[in-house]
Amino acid sequence: MSPHPLPGALPAPRRPTADSVPSLRWGVLGTGWIASRFVASLQSSTTQRVVAVGSRTQASADAFATAHSIERAVRRATALVADPGVDTVYVATPHHLHRESALLAIEAGKHVLVEKPLGLNAIEAQEISDAAAAAGVFCMEAMWSLFLPRFDVVRQVLDLGMLGDVRTVLADHGEHFDAPHRILDPAMAGGSLLDLGTYVTTFATWVLGPASRVQASGSMTPRGVNGQAAMVLTHAGEATSVLHSTLLTRTPTAATIAGTAATLTLPGPFFQPGDVAVTSADGSRTLTWTEPEPIGHGALFHSALEAARCIGEGLLESPLHPARAVVRNMTALDEVTRQVGVTYAPTR
Ligand SMILES: NC(=O)c1ccc[n+]([C@@H]2O[C@H](COP(=O)([O-])OP(=O)(O)OC[C@H]3O[C@@H](n4cnc5c(N)ncnc54)[C@H](OP(=O)(O)O)[C@@H]3O)[C@@H](O)[C@H]2O)c1
Known part of the structure; x- marks a missing residue:
């Protein structure tokens, strides 16, 4: 391949702006380190709405909801994914629970953004992706970089x-x-x-x-x-x-x-x-x-x-x-x- 001459400057990035995309209603599953940073980032830089949080304990859900001014705090993952006011679930549980958490949300008809790694291995990643495609919901690994x-x-x-x-x-x-x-x-x-x-x-x-x-x-x-x-x-x-x-x-x-x-x-x-x-x-x-x-x-x-x-464009991935x-x-x-x-x- 013949070398491309270096231009005068590097290309400018093209990323969606906060007001160019629909405002989703997010439910967050897990109340740990990354969940807290993700919610803070959404709230400070976007018009995305975090409307519910799910935890293994009511106390942890309540504390997280208070810290981030989130309307609803529930004790079970099943309750979070059943919330009709949630359209997208952010999965922020530990790796070994990504499959279980993501499939639960997908089966409830929610779009999912799943923390990395999507699954423990290629088989789990494929299974989660296939389930989302079959359910007609969006699925993406949150490989944020x-x-x-x-x-x-x-x-x-x-x-x-x-x-x-x-x-x-x-x-x-x-x-x-x-x-x-x-x-x-x-x-x-x-x-x-x-x-x-x-x-x-x-x-x-x-x-x-x-x-x-x-x-x-x-x-x-x-x-x-x-x-x-x-x-x-x-x-x-x-x-x-x-x-x-x-x-x-x-x-x-x-x-x-x-x-x-x-x-x-x-x-x-x-x-x-x-x-x-x-x-x-x-x-x-x-x-x-x-x-x-x-x-x-x-x-x-x-x-x-x-x-x-x-999701606004109707894409599943x-x-x-x-x-x-x-x-x-x-x-x-x-x-x-x-x-x-x-x-x-x-x-x-
Ligand atoms: N993108 C990034 O930069 C980045 C950075 C760090 C982590 N991550 C990813 O995010 C995921 C979570 O990491 P983290 O550092 O936030 O972990 P963490 O601080 O340990 O939080 C995980 C949360 O999952 C919930 N959980 C549910 N079942 C659990 C169980 N059996 N044991 C422990 N926690 C359980 C807990 O919330 P409740 O107690 O409320 O149920 C816990 O707070 C990981 O898969 C990791 O790879 C991504």
């Missing part, structure tokens, strides 16, 4: 061929966690892979497509969850991704997409809002897109806007993150999981 303005800049750089022939993807995700945290708990499908590893494998398969070969090496914590994993994926045309996830150490969490004409870098944390830099292969020129948004989980609302946009992309990622991650010797307790 893909809906950020930053990622739309990357999307356009790739689509325009500015990097030339993309040969290499590098990405890492290493974070520190204090006990007790569900990521350290084997009973909750803990370990680095489903929380952190899925970001790097999603990124690699998003850029390079499915993995034709997976080589992985990892280690377990004394409690029996995956501590860290190094992964090498081979994609079409022998393009390679070199990936790492760990809960044992804090790593740069940066990502690189290298092509024959130019190299794109996402300074860490690559999966959050942040800058995009593209440097010509000879190193003589760099273009930078500078992130106007503050870094952090305040940007979670972009995935809700994408869900609202799609997002063209930016369809079921086949989730299954493609989970298939690679399943093979990593197998090679590093992790098993997750069955969820049925």
Whole structure:
């Protein structure tokens, strides 16, 4: 492929604005860390309405509803999904409950935005997606990075061929966690892979497509969850991704997409809002897109806007993150999981 000359500037992101999509009535299932940030993000940056919250305990539901000024607080997931005033359920339970939570909402006829990972493996992801399609409701994995303005800049750089022939993807995700945290708990499908590893494998398969070969090496914590994993994926045309996830150490969490004409870098944390830099292969020129948004989980609302946009257009999945992309990622991650010797307790 002949190199695309670098233009004067990187493309501007094209993402839906808060007032360009219908205002959905959201029910939130789970009252933990991400649920709180998701609701705060919607309430501060969109016209989306969070009308109900569901928890395992009435006290927790009430406390969450009070903290976020939510009208209705219910004790059971079944009560939340049966609420006729809710049209979309945000699933924010731990990984091992995503399948159960999502299927419950889908069977009740609700659209679902399910926290990552959509399921514990490719089979669960496919099952959830198929159930939503059969029920005629929208379903999307809340892999929030893909809906950020930053990622739309990357999307356009790739689509325009500015990097030339993309040969290499590098990405890492290493974070520190204090006990007790569900990521350290084997009973909750803990370990680095489903929380952190899925970001790097999603990124690699998003850029390079499915993995034709997976080589992985990892280690377990004394409690029996995956501590860290190094992964090498081979994609079409022998393009390679070199990936790492760990809960044992804090790593740069940066990502690189290298092509024959130019190299794109996402300074860490690559999966959050942040800058995009593209440097010509000879190193003589760099273009930078500078992130106007503050870094952090305040940007979670972009995935809700994408869900609202799609639901408003009558779509059952997002063209930016369809079921086949989730299954493609989970298939690679399943093979990593197998090679590093992790098993997750069955969820049925
Ligand atoms: N997009 C992101 O940046 C991001 C960041 C963090 C996490 N996540 C994802 O979001 C999901 C939740 O993570 P989190 O960090 O928010 O977890 P968390 O703080 O532990 O919250 C999970 C919530 O699920 C509910 N729950 C239902 N059954 C449960 C059970 N058997 N054990 C524990 N909790 C149960 C609990 O709410 P009740 O007590 O009210 O029932 C709990 O507060 C995970 O799948 C994770 O991958 C995404």
